Amino acid sequence: MAAPATTLTPSPATGRGVVRGAAQLIFRSFPFPTEPGLRVFGNPDRSSPVFVTCNFDHTVRMVAQVLERMGLDCYLLVAPTGGVNVWCASAGGHFGVDEIEAAIKLSGIDQLVDHHRLVLPRLTAPGVDPKQVRSRTGWRVVFGPIDIDELPTWLDESFPRLVADVVTFPVRRRIEMGIGAGLWPAGLLGIPAALIAGWQAGLLTIGLAYLMSVLFALAYPRLPLAPGLPQALPLGVLLGAAGATTAWATGGGVFDTVFWGITLALMGVLIGLDFPSWSPTDVCKQQLLCFLYPATLxxxxxxxxxxxxxxxxxxxxxxxxxxxxxxxxxxxxxxxxxxxxxxxxxxxxxxxxxxxxxxx
Ligand code: SF4
Ligand code: SF4
Missing domain, CATH: 3.30.70.20 (Alpha-Beta Plaits)
Structure with missing residues (x-):
């Protein structure tokens, strides 16, 4: 039987890939679907591993990069999760047995390997019932590591065992989250700032919103206060006071002092309230990121x-x-x-x- 059609994700090193990557970083809270189905890496044979992921384009590209870097001969099934990332799709009921069954049928993977074992990202555990997957498809589910960068170590040391794994995010991932989370304060405050105080004030507000958002993302794991209002209010007071003081100290009049005091106070509150929803360490409690795809499980x-x-x-x-x-x-x-x-x-x-x- 002929192998099913395959689709390899274009390398992000191309100009188009870079623009797409930047757009997905900035508009991270929106779905970015890529075509579901089968991706082939290297020269897999009938015993090669079969990995599964969501069809959020950014995730597929990240997984593809790791698999290519490892030089692994394997298959990757991209499940139709509505273009939503693994965590949100799984917690929201969009990455479960139905989507896995669809990915298996769509790919024809049954015809390509002798084993029936799927390696799923760990953060699909809230939405995937392995017993149901087995009874409906005949495939067995094993859960890999939480972070795709840990895949090589897990394959070397633990495959196919389930090992304890706790969510943490390296600095690079936190910076990405901070940039994504900066969209809301930048948009909600930058546009009014430009209308009220001129385009320079608008641009400065947007720049500050992204900067503060990234700094907050980096500091987030070490903050002593609980997520939500307990973090947002002090942050608002702190930024508001800093904005007003700086405006006054640099020769601004009453308007500038009040304007920057209020703008930065609102910025602090917005970032403090919204950011927890960007971190899987709190997404299920906050349930804000999933506003498009509410976590319902x-x-x-x-x-x-x-x-x-x-x-x-x-x-x-x-x-x-x-x-x-x-x-x-x-x-x-x-x-x-x-x-x-x-x-x-x-x-x-x-x-x-x-x-x-x-x-x-
Ligand atoms: S975070 Fe809570 S609900 Fe989730 S696996 Fe742990 S104990 Fe269970
Ligand atoms: S230890 Fe096993 S059987 Fe007991 S509650 Fe946890 S998962 Fe269920």
């Missing part, structure tokens, strides 16, 4: 409760699959429990992955 404020009667001795799947390390096995009875309720994202991964439905 877990009700707001959901905290998992383990039924100790049903929980299996010796199992630790929920502990390993939790992206925050919030679940733990108790020493005395060897049953799972939510050890860190404050750290829980209500992401639903533990509920979805428990083999005996012991978590609700």
């Amino acid at each position: 877990a009700p707001p404020g959901f905290l998992p409760v383990v039924n100790e009667e049903t929980c299996i001795d010796g199992c630790d799947i929920c502990v390993k699959v939790c992206p925050k390390g919030a679940m733990s096995i108790q020493d005395d009875n060897h049953k799972a429990t939510l050890l860190d309720p404050a750290g829980c994202l209500s992401c639903f991964a533990c509920v979805q992955q428990c083999p005996v439905d012991a978590i609700s």
Whole structure:
């Protein structure tokens, strides 16, 4: 049988790729679909690994870069997730059994390999029920690492085992998130600033919004206050005071002092309120990023409760699959429990992955 048609993502090093990458960085909260289906890397044979990802173009390009860099002979199935990234699609019910089944059928991968094992990104765990995937498609699901850059190490040391993995983001990813998150304060404040105080003030506001957003993204993991208003209000006061003081100290009159004081105070509040939704460490609590694709799997404020009667001795799947390390096995009875309720994202991964439905 002839191999299915393949589509390789153009290299981002081309001019078009660079422009597309920049647009996706700036407008990161919008879906950017790429064609679902099969990508082939190297010269895979019938035992080569099969990876699955979403059809958010930026993600597909990132995954492709890693697979190309590794020189791995493998297949990549791009599931039709509406152009939404792995985390949002999965938490919002757009990257589940239906999408995986569609990717398998669309690609004809059944005809290309002898094994039936899919490697999924770890952050699909909230939306993918492996039992259902198995019963509907005959394919077994294994979860890889959270960060695609960890894939080579995971393949070398752990494949196909599930290993505990907690979300953290390197500086480069935080800068990208900060740039993406800067769109809202830049747009919401830059345009009024230009109309009220002239285009120079508008441009300065936009530049400051991006700068503050990136700085906030970098500082975010170390901030002592809780996400949302507790972070946003002090940030607004701090930036507002800095804006007013600087305007006054550099010879601005009453108008400039009030204008920059208010503009930067609003900027601080907007960034502080919105940014947590850009980090998977809080996305499920804030549920702002997913406003286009609302996270529907877990009700707001959901905290998992383990039924100790049903929980299996010796199992630790929920502990390993939790992206925050919030679940733990108790020493005395060897049953799972939510050890860190404050750290829980209500992401639903533990509920979805428990083999005996012991978590609700
Ligand atoms: S996944 Fe389910 S069975 Fe396994 S430890 Fe957690 S609660 Fe128990
Ligand atoms: S304990 Fe909370 S954060 Fe961890 S997997 Fe369960 S729902 Fe998600």
